[in-house]
Amino acid sequence: MASNDSNQFDSTKANAEPNPCPKLRVVAKIWGPPDEKVGWISVNKPCGGSSESVAISFGEQSSSRKESYLVDYCYEQNEGNKTIYSREIKRLISPALEGHNSTIIAYGARGSGKTRVIQGSAEEPGLATLAMEEFLSMAEQNGKSITISFYEVDYQDRAFDLLTPEQPEILLFEDRGRIQFKGLSQIPVKSISEFQKLYITACAARKSVLKKGNESAIRSHMGFMVHIFSNYKSKETGYVGKMNFVDLAGYVDARRKSSDGSSLVETNKINKSIYALLHVLHALNTNESRVPYRESKLTRLLQDSLRGTSRILTVACLNPSFCQDSIYMVSLLSRTSQGIHRASINSTKRSGNLIRQVTPASHKSQMLNSVSTTANKLAGSRSNIHEKKATGVSKLATKGRKLFDEASHSAKAEKDNALSNAKNHVEPTAGVEEDISFSGPSNDVKPNPLVENDESFSDARIQADQHSVVEMDSFVESENHQEEHRSVDCSKALSIVEEGHIMDKENSSLMANEDGSPLISAQLRELSNNLKLLYYSTPLCMKIQEEGRVSSDNEVSVDIEEPKTPVTEHRVRIKDRWDITNVNSPWETFSTRSAGMKNSLVEEYLRFLNTANKEELKRLKGIGEKRATYILELREESPEPFKSLDDLKDIGLSAKQIKGMLKKEAGELFS
Numbered sequence: 064m065a066s067n068d069s070n071q072f073d074s075t076k077a078n079a080e081p082n083p084c085p086k087l088r089v090v091a092k093i094w095g096p097p098d099e100k101v102g103w104i105s106v107n108k109p110c111g112g113s114s115e116s117v118a119i120s121f122g123e124q125s126s127s128r129k130e131s132y133l134v135d136y137c138y139e140q141n142e143g144n145k146t147i148y149s150r151e152i153k154r155l156i157s158p159a160l161e162g163h164n165s166t167i168i169a170y171g172a173r174g175s176g177k178t179r180v181i182q183g184s185a186e187e188p189g190l191a192t193l194a195m196e197e198f199l200s201m202a203e204q205n206g207k208s209i210t211i212s213f214y215e216v217d218y219q220d221r222a223f224d225l226l227t228p229e230q231p232e233i234l235l236f237e238d239r240g241r242i243q244f245k246g247l248s249q250i251p252v253k254s255i256s257e258f259q260k261l262y263i264t265a266c267a268a269r270k271s272v273l274k275k276g277n278e279s280a281i282r283s284h285m286g287f288m289v290h291i292f293s294n295y296k297s298k299e300t301g302y303v304g305k306m307n308f309v310d311l312a313g314y315v316d317a318r319r320k321s322s323d324g325s326s327l328v329e330t331n332k333i334n335k336s337i338y339a340l341l342h343v344l345h346a347l348n349t350n351e352s353r354v355p356y357r358e359s360k361l362t363r364l365l366q367d368s369l370r371g372t373s374r375i376l377t378v379a380c381l382n383p384s385f386c387q388d389s390i391y392m393v394s395l396l397s398r399t400s401q402g403i404h405r406a407s408i409n410s411t412k413r414s415g416n417l418i419r420q421v422t423p424a425s426h427k428s429q430m431l432n433s434v435s436t437t438a439n440k441l442a443g444s445r446s447n448i449h450e451k452k453a454t455g456v457s458k459l460a461t462k463g464r465k466l467f468d469e470a471s472h473s474a475k476a477e478k479d480n481a482l483s484n485a486k487n488h489v490e491p492t493a494g495v496e497e498d499i500s501f502s503g504p505s506n507d508v509k510p511n512p513l514v515e516n517d518e519s520f521s522d523a524r525i526q527a528d529q530h531s532v533v534e535m536d537s538f539v540e541s542e543n544h545q546e547e548h549r550s551v552d553c554s555k556a557l558s559i560v561e562e563g564h565i566m567d568k569e570n571s572s573l574m575a576n577e578d579g580s581p582l583i584s585a586q587l588r589e590l591s592n593n594l595k596l597l598y599y600s601t602p603l604c605m606k607i608q609e610e611g612r613v614s615s616d617n618e619v620s621v622d623i624e625e626p627k628t629p630v631t632e633h634r635v636r637i638k639d640r641w642d643i644t645n646v647n648s649p650w651e652t653f654s655t656r657s658a659g660m661k662n663s664l665v666e667e668y669l670r671f672l673n674t675a676n677k678e679e680l681k682r683l684k685g686i687g688e689k690r691a692t693y694i695l696e697l698r699e700e701s702p703e704p705f706k707s708l709d710d711l712k713d714i715g716l717s718a719k720q721i722k723g724m725l726k727k728e729a730g731e732l733f734s
């Protein structure tokens with residue numbers, strides 16, 4: 064097949080220089096036969112060269128209802144990878160050799176041509192290959208050395224090295240302001256054929272990671288890093304900078320029934336990480352004081368290549384056949400590049416009415432028609448509720464410990480309920496929430512009936528609850544998965560200590576205290592007592608409205624029928640986790656309450672980490688001077704760094720260690 068870079072390419076466009084190095088550039092790429100007009104996309108390029116934005120409109124040619132978005136440029140069918148490379152990436156190569164990092168990210172729906180752009184094909188080399196050719200030739204002239212890395216980030220937010228046969232999980236640490244990778248191999252490369260062999264190896268490994276690690280997982284993000292050294296001797300010396308290429312997993316609307324076998328959880332989590340990257344790009348582009356790098360593994364991996372003087376290019380890939388998901392991606396990227404406000408995007412609450420026209424004042428040259436898309440009905444609630452594991456227990460202490468073993472079931476069921484509740488409660492028009500959260504308050508949106516007229520049920524709180532359930536699920540799934548398929552050796556975490564990044568005293572104290580009496584903070588002790596009391600005395604206390612739990616006058620029921628319990632105020636707010644009105648047997652009642660206790664303990668633990676002072680923190684098992692200091696530093700960076708148990712990995716704890724810590728706390732409730 065001939066390259067898309069046909070001779071028809073308009074040389075005036077090629078010569079026109081794009082905007083001189085903005086922080087973030089968003090371009091689109093439409094693929095398809097060079098001569099054929101892709102019916103549902105029209106591109107409106109300004110006449111005066113490429114310095115102005117390009118409007119992409121979606122909809123039938125004849126239709127007056129078209130959705131239009133601005134991007135920095137749009138590469139059409141006759142403009143292939145070589146053109147994109149020469150106009151967008153070539154100018155980033157020299158700066159990279161001088162220490163200015165850059166990142167190229169391919170966004171798009173499934174099958175929209177992202178891999179084709181980044182990796183390319185035998186007929187048409189991709190952007191990564193074209194950049195490598197140039198890096199290799201320039202490095203030789205400048206006395207620089209090049210090494211490369213390939214990695215994959217799966218839907219459970221775990222990153223794996225693709226260039227070593229064992230495919231170890233990549234752990235990340237921040238050392239003196241720089242992100243360090245543990246487990247990511249770097250292979251020196253001197254020729255393009257060496258590079259290509261490694262690329263093939265990485266792609267084969269990627270497939271096997273998916274197959275080996277998780278039978279049902281089918282999507283992941285793939286990243287390629289080019290590292291530049293002044294003179295490569297080791298990873299630690301002579302480091303100059305890097306260029307990243309990211310082939311993101313395809314975006315799929317989570318409400319649509321999967322046609323490729325991917326689960327709803329996988330889809331939601333992939334989407335979540337796509338949004339996390341968008342959040343970061345938006346924050347960088349609008350110079351926000353806080354950039355949420357910690358929202359996903361991918362953003363952490365890319366942190367050094369996104370901040371500071373780094374340059375970012377996003378390519379929104381568009382396939383020739385109509386695809387609503389592609390439009391959605393372009394709309395988000397367009398907003399991101401134009402600094403349109405967003406607060407948060409929650410993949411579980413995505414609305415049908417996501418397409419909004421973008422006409423910022425700064426883009427005065429474009430007069431676009433206002434379009435809105437009819438809101439789609441939200442998909443039916445998910446019915447896949449996991450059964451709870453029915454294992455007997457003889458001792459409360461044992462049960463306490465088991466709370467963390469059974470988490471996969473209880474948390475899943477809760478998450479499913481939360482998802483189901485969220486869906487059931489949102490009216491079709493209320494589905495625009497996510498759009499709103501991205502673009503700021505709007506009159507188009509009906510307030511969430513759940514939160515009306517009830518101060519104790521702030522929207523934020525409900526979202527946080529739902530979020531934490533999903534996060535919890537993520538943690539639990541990660542835990543189970545790791546243990547079953549990819550157990551991360553604790554000794555690996557400990558070996559990092561030797562490198563001076565993380566604190567061995569703290570890790571080893573965790574191990575050493577395995578059988579000893581626990582060091583528990585006063586706050587946790589108090590919680591324990593409360594939980595014990597609750598456990599023994601709480602009757603069927605919460606009256607939860609059955610269908611949707613929203614009364615006709617939009618008030619949320621918080622009725623408590625039975626005697627007061629020693630439960631703290633906020634317990635009422637998480638009533639759905641204690642909802643035992645629908646359970647039939649004593650065992651189910653018991654399991655439901657146990658799950659509630661587990662969640663409470665986790666919440667208290669996280670709250671403690673987010674608020675306690677240094678001395679208090681040090682009273683926890685596994686937290687010593689260094690880790691406590693690091694926690695305080697994290698809190699300076701972000702007021703609430705610990706939103707889920709998974710965030711404890713940021714302080715150098717493995718999933719196994721985190722689980723161990725909480726198991727002990729749970730067990731000690733009854734000692």
Ligand SMILES: Nc1ncnc2c1ncn2[C@@H]1O[C@H](COP(=O)(O)OP(=O)(O)OP(=O)(O)O)[C@@H](O)[C@H]1O
Pocket residue numbers: 067094095171172173174175176177178179180311312313314380
């Ligand atoms: N420029 C192009 N010319 C011809 N075919 C293309 C082009 N881009 C993509 N395709 C075809 O479209 C299909 C999907 O492409 P590709 O794998 O690059 O998409 P993707 O967005 O990476 O998919 P996924 O989301 O599954 O990772 C492939 O069969 C590929 O050959």
